[in-house]
Structures are given as C-alpha cells and as structure tokens.
Amino acid sequence: MYKISVIPGDGIGKEVMEATLHILDALDVEFDYHFADAGDEYMEKTGIPLPPETLDIVKNSQACLFGAAGESAADVIVKMRQELDLYVNLRPVKSYPGTKCLFDNLDFVIVRENTEGLYIGREEYTEDGAIAQNVVTRKASERICKFAFEYAKKTNRGKVTAVHKANVLKKTDGLFKEIFYKVAEDYPDMELDDRYVDATAMFFITKPEMFDVIVTTNLFGDILSDEGAGLVGGLGLIPSANIGESQGLFEPVHGSAPRHAGKGTANPSAMILSAVLMLDYLEEHDEARRLEDALIKVLAGGKVVTADLGGSASTMEMADEVKRKLEAQI
Ligand code: NAI
Ligand code: MG
Numbered sequence: 588m589y590k591i592s593v594i595p596g597d598g599i600g601k602e603v604m605e606a607t608l609h610i611l612d613a614l615d616v617e618f619d620y621h622f623a624d625a626g627d628e629y630m631e632k633t634g635i636p637l638p639p640e641t642l643d644i645v646k647n648s649q650a651c652l653f654g655a656a657g658e659s660a661a662d663v664i665v666k667m668r669q670e671l672d673l674y675v676n677l678r679p680v681k682s683y684p685g686t687k688c689l690f691d692n693l694d695f696v697i698v699r700e701n702t703e704g705l706y707i708g709r710e711e712y713t714e715d716g717a718i719a720q721n722v723v724t725r726k727a728s729e730r731i732c733k734f735a736f737e738y739a740k741k742t743n744r745g746k747v748t749a750v751h752k753a754n755v756l757k758k759t760d761g762l763f764k765e766i767f768y769k770v771a772e773d774y775p776d777m778e779l780d781d782r783y784v785d786a787t788a789m790f791f792i793t794k795p796e797m798f799d800v801i802v803t804t805n806l807f808g809d810i811l812s813d814e815g816a817g818l819v820g821g822l823g824l825i826p827s828a829n830i831g832e833s834q835g836l837f838e839p840v841h842g843s844a845p846r847h848a849g850k851g852t853a854n855p856s857a858m859i860l861s862a863v864l865m866l867d868y869l870e871e872h873d874e875a876r877r878l879e880d881a882l883i884k885v886l887a888g889g890k891v892v893t894a895d896l897g898g899s900a901s902t903m904e905m906a907d908e909v910k911r912k913l914e915a916q917i
Contacts, residue, residue: 590619590648591618591619592622592652594645594654596653596656596657597627597656598842603839610862610910614866621648625637626657626660637666642671645671653667656843657842673830673836677830678699680693680815680819685896688818693795696744696799698731702727705720705806706806723762725766728767732771735747746779749768749781751783754783788814791814822840822841823856823857837868838861855906856905881909881910885908
C-alpha cells in the first residue's frame with residue numbers, strides 16, 4: 588500500500604486526474620490517496636494558492652500526483668519544487684504510435700537541474716538595464732549528474748550526455764561540465780559525452796536518435812524539454828517527474844487549459860504517463876509497463892481517443908478504454 592497525495596488543481600487538471608485514478612483502480616497495486624487543495628479555485632475561496640496543510644500532506648506521502656494549476660501555477664508548483672527540494676525534473680521524449688510525432692522511434696530522457704542556474708531569480712535593475720545571476724553550485728551539479736547516471740543504470744540505458752555552454756559560460760557551465768566528468772568516474776561502463784546546447788538544439792531535429800539520457804542545467808533543460816515535447820507531438824501527451832531525496836511529484840506538462848475545462852475533451856494521456864513515471868519511481872516496474880502498454884494499445888488503435896489525437900472520445904471514454912485494455916491483460 589502506497590501513501591499517495593493527490594492534487595487535482597484547476598481546469599482540466601481535475602478531469603485528467605479523475606480519469607487517471609479511475610484507471611489506476613485496475614492495477615495490482617494498492618494506493619491510499621490523500622487529496623489536497625491548491626490552485627486558482629482554492630485561492631478564490633481562501634485567498635491563498637497553496638495552503639500549508641497541502642504541503643504537509645505531500646511531505647507525508649511517498650509520491651504526489653498533481654493535475655494542473657491555472658494562473659497561480661508559479662505559486663503552487665514552483666513553490667512545491669522549492670519547498671520539497673525536488674531537484675530533478677525528468678522529461679521523457681518518447682514516440683507513441685497513433686500520435687503526431689516527428690520521428691517514430693524516439694526514446695530518450697532529459698534530466699534537468701531544477702533548483703538553480705539562471706532560474707534562481709536573482710535579478711536586479713542597473714543603470715544600463717538589468718542583470719541576472721547564474722548560480723551553479725558543486726552540490727547541485729553533483730547530485731543531478733549522479734541522478735542521471737543512476738537513472739541510466741537503473742533503466743538500462745547506455746549513454747549519458749551533458750549539455751552545457753561551457754565555451755562561453757566558462758566558470759558556471761565549465762564547473763557543471765567538470766563535475767559531470769568527475770561523477771562519471773564512478774560509472775566506468777557508461778558511455779558518455781558532452782555537447783553544446785546550441786548544437787543539441789539542432790541535433791534534436793536532425794539526429795535525435797543519438798541521445799539516451801541528457802543531463803543539463805535549469806534554463807537549457809527547460810528549453811530542450813519543450814523542444815523534445817515538440818518532437819513527440821502535443822501537450823496532451825507529455826508527462827514529467829519532479830524528484831527529490833525522499834519525494835516525487837508527477838504531473839503532466841500542460842496547464843489547466845481553460846478553453847477545454849469542463850467539456851470533458853482533454854486528453855488524459857499526459858496524466859496517465861505521469862502515473863507511469865510514478866510507478867517506476869515506486870519501483871513498480873511491471874505495473875508501470877502494464878499501464879503504459881494499455882495506453883499504447885488505445886493510442887495505436889486510434890479509435891477511442893480524444894479530439895487532439897484525431898478522435899471524438901471524451902476524457903472519460905478514453906480512460907475507460909485504457910482501463911478495459913488493462914483488465915484484458917493477463
Ligand atoms: P495549457 O497547457 O493549459 O494549454 C495550452 C493548449 O494546449 C490548450 O489550449 C490546448 O489546446 C492544449 N492542451 C493542453 N493540454 C491538453 C490536453 N490534456 N488535451 C488536449 N489539449 C491540451 O497552457 P496555457 O494555455 O498556456 O495555460 C493555461 C493555464 O495553465 C494558465 O493559467 C497557466 O498559468 C497554467 N499552467 C499551469 C501549469 C502547471 O500547473 N504545471 C503549466 C502550464 C500552464
Ligand atoms: Mg517550460
């Protein structure tokens with residue numbers, strides 16, 4: 588029995604969460620759900636977007652499923668990443684059948700440092716304009732590189748690539764690159780290399796199959812993750828994991844999509860795949876593969892899918908179909 592905190596949030600976040608929990612019922616794993624509030628709707632009622640009770644519920648759980656917040660997203664999800672020290676942002680770039688992906692056989696992951704770099708937010712106005720600090724610490728670089736190598740090892744991936752711009756950012760990215768190679772010494776069997784971020788952006792389009800696990804700093808990771816999402820088509824399909832020392836938070840990359848909210852038209856795949864990442868995090872790998880395979884069957888079938896995938900099914904109809912495929916597996 589796993590203790591899971593659940594934050595449906597706003598808009599389609601609530602709908603894709605309901606759909607996903609419906610499917611998780613059919614797995615051979617027991618979950619003890621603890622529901623918690625956060626987001627715009629909660630803020631309208633109470634004046635605060637992320638109550639301390641919610642943080643406590645998340646801290647006391649083994650993993651958290653998060654739907655989406657609306658305008659308060661920065662005060663909710665960014666705050667949670669900081670408060671829980673979720674220093675890894677993991678984004679798979681994987682092609683699924685029946686989707687508008689640009690390449691058919693992509694399967695790599697981006698491991699983005701989630702706590703520092705330019706996103707530390709130390710900016711100030713100067714006489715001439717404005718200036719921002721780019722913070723790269725040894726500690727944060729070491730733990731993110733170590734995570735990337737451990738993840739590669741655990742998931743039987745053969746290669747880790749560090750992405751940086753150390754030719755220009757000699758000290759900050761230079762340090763990141765240096766630490767990457769130092770951490771790599773503990774993984775002599777792993778193939779490794781490093782690339783400049785600008786070249787990487789091009790190779791995503793020209794030779795994406797060259798990547799396996801990418802580890803990179805916060806800003807580059809943010810940009811490359813969205814480029815990766817573009818390679819495998821559509822926000823409705825892209826999951827993510829935020830991982831810390833003792834906590835994992837799993838969420839679709841999309842937001843509350845107000846235009847779709849309340850209509851039952853949102854694609855539940857990104858939330859379902861976030862649950863797949865959670866199952867892998869909990870070391871429930873067999874169940875993770877079962878859930879992913881059930882979704883793949885529905886995507887490949889192309890019939891009971893939502894409008895963004897060319898079908899006309901509702902969120903719940905698609906979820907029901909995934910659940911049926913799951914139950915049909917032995
Ligand atoms: P969004 O991801 O909510 O929606 C953008 C567009 O992508 C939608 O209009 C829709 O066409 C499509 N889309 C997204 N998810 C889909 C799904 N599951 N199925 C089908 N189509 C889907 O991004 P947007 O419009 O920029 O932001 C809307 C709100 O969400 C804002 O208030 C923003 O602050 C918030 N947001 C929250 C995030 C979070 O909670 N992590 C992340 C991004 C945005
Ligand atoms: Mg982003």
